[in-house]
Amino acid sequence: MWYLFCEQTTEDRFKQNFKVIFSFLYCLRFQHIYSLTGKNIVNNFERGICVKIFVLHGSMFGHTEVLGNAIADGAKQVDGCEVIYKSVEEVEPDELKDAVGIIWGSSGIFGEPNPKMATFFSKLGQLWFTGALxxxxxxxxxxxSTQHGGVENICRALxxxxxxxGMVLVxxxxxxxxxxxxYGNPYxxxxxxxxxTSQEAPMNKPNDTEMQIAREYGKLVATAALKLHQ
Structure with a gap:
């Protein structure tokens, strides 16, 4: 073995060392992705799933849930994404450790997120402390419910x-x-x-254009999450 090593040229030894270093850095890359997503990326590729996208709604009477459905549908159009759609009352904070992308939404109370969403935020302290998100x-x-009801302010508050x-906003x-x-909103x-008009009346819903823009946004966020973490 020593004879063979001595016979190697400087160029050969450089190539061999480069291969070792590259393999080491490649493994570190996967370890870093594992720490970001909380899951084994290789196993996910074997199952045909790359990343998890959580879409969470704090809907009081069902209207925001309908809009959230459109966002989830848009995110599902992105290959390699598993979309989990839940109410903020149903999700446990630790579940979000597995997410690569998170989209949450709420109706408004005087231009601020509603109490369901505020309660949800109050549960995220441990995730903040550990830097999990x-x-x-x-x-x-x-x-x-009104044109000037503070919808942009709600988005900024969310x-x-x-x-x-420390999340990356899209x-x-x-x-x-x-x-x-x-109907668009940059936020x-x-x-x-x-x-x-009455309690007996059918529930009003977002119009077709609002739903389409929501689908496009869900797809946009999911695409960004996949590109950033693949």
Whole structure:
């Protein structure tokens, strides 16, 4: 063996050392991804799943849940993403450790997120303390019942906890057209849903354009999460 080593040229030894170092760094890369996503990426590829995207709604009367459904549908269009759609009352904070992307949304109370969402945020202290959400991709959605009910302010308020957790926010960018000029929102997906005329009346829902923009936003956030963490 010593004879063979001595016969190697400097170039051969360099190539051999380079292969060893490259293999070591490649393994470190997967270890880093594992720490970010809380799961084994290799096993996920074997199962045909790359990353988890959580879409969470704090819906009081069902309107925000409908908008969230459109966002989840959009995220599902991205190959390699597993989309989990839940109410904030159903999800346990530790579940979010497995996420690569998180999109949460709420209706508004005087321009601020509703009590369900506020209660959910109060449960995330341990995740903040441990940095468990740092580097994850985030997006938000919101609904109000009037045109000037503070829907943009709700989005900004929903973004603030994400910034405290060190998440990467995705704006609701898209083609500049008439639909987005009227219904688009750079901070997230939004809808203005009038209050029903009576308790017996069917539930009002986001219009078709608001739903389409929400689907596009869900797909955008999921795509960004996949690109950032693959």
């Amino acid at each position: 740092q580097g994850k991709v985030g997006g938000v959605f919101a609904t109000t 973004q603030t906890p994400m910034q405290h957790h 704006s609701n960018a898209g083609p500049v057209n008439a639909d987005r000029a009227q 997230g997906a939004t809808a203005v849903i009038p209050v029903e």
